[in-house]
Amino acid sequence: MNKKKQQTEQTKKKIADAARALFAQKGYKATSIEDIVKATGCSAGNIYYHFKNKEGLFLYLLEEWNTEWDKTWLDKETLYPTAIDKLYGMAEHLALDQLNHPLTKAADEFFNNSEKAPDVEERIHEMVKGYLDFNRQLLQRGIDNHEFETTNVTGLAIILDSLMLGLNQHSRRMEREEALEAYRLAMDVFLHGIAKPTRTR
């Protein structure tokens, strides 16, 4: 039970790699199984042998990306002592990940596309919830540290995610430095706002 498992792993990776690149370049719907067949050199049947279907293949890539992101972030996180530092760090991390990571565009398309199996829809829901939880924890830490003054943690988690989501779309048309700058500025605004300090609160 060795050469077979190894073979399976290898071709599964080959398919995943090719699919990732294609989804990134052309989007989810526009990438056909035939495209992946051509790119990998293996047959259509083989793809369906290793993955349930096109949806399943894409979901696999999303999960892979998610865990990868978590891992690299955990490595970085310790470098940032305060919650504010963490926010800027996360912004930078996202900016770079999204620039380097090819899947964001296709992911958006997939997320917003209605033709998904119910269980897939469910899984995506969980992912989004995961992002929001992540934000919530980050914000809560800032509150506990007396860095932030706010009570509506859940609301702000959505605002933060919205900001990152929207920037993600814009940053597609940006160069690396431009994108990093935009993410930094977004965090400046998120932390300090743009109004003159005549606070009415």
Add this chain to the structure above:
Amino acid sequence: MNKKKQQTEQTKKKIADAARALFAQKGYKATSIEDIVKATGCSAGNIYYHFKNKEGLFLYLLEEWNTEWDKTWLDKETLYPTAIDKLYGMAEHLALDQLNHPLTKAADEFFNNSEKAPDVEERIHEMVKGYLDFNRQLLQRGIDNHEFETTNVTGLAIILDSLMLGLNQHSRRMEREEALEAYRLAMDVFLHGIAKPTRTR
């Protein structure tokens, strides 16, 4: 030259209305010409008589939506004296428009989909530029009024647009009041930030 123009206007509207509803419900790609045929009762050929193709039909709806938005906003704008008021007003306007307006999801899908004719791509680029210009003007007014302290108007226009873009996605899963609240909170943050007023600037 009357009954014919009238007829054309009527069926063009009928097709546009049906298409809008379908695109909203199912997304751009998932809506087929056949769907529109069934919904309108007119033939496929007729749709291609009035619109260049599927892309052209969708673009027509986008343009229509854009001009409609501009018009209703211009009516509202005068109600808000300061730039800050205008920002909150715009947020509310967007929140309601996006809730009522069915096309946002399909628009996202369309925007991010690579298979567009070059001239369509160009037109979309112009639209995005229009949004950013709109933001820029609003922010500039706030600076002139001494409401905002900032110099990077272009950067902030992108941040503001990103925020609205991201909220748009989240608000799809929200009720009316919830969405309005989220948009308001987003503006609070955009204006005042979340950090304690120990400003380092």
Add this chain to the structure above:
DNA sequence: TATAACACTGAACTTTTATTCAGTATTATA
């Protein structure tokens, strides 16, 4: 070594899609 489990092929199947076009009916024009 015989049998079972596995990795894989690739053509065939089924749907679905956007788009076209020869032809028809209605309305305007001269």
Add this chain to the structure above:
DNA sequence: TATAATACTGAATAAAAGTTCAGTGTTATA
């Protein structure tokens, strides 16, 4: 009224898509 322009039909086209499956060779198991 004759002719031209216009609004429309609907079947045909043609390409593309996701998915399946009978069959082939290879590796593990007993």
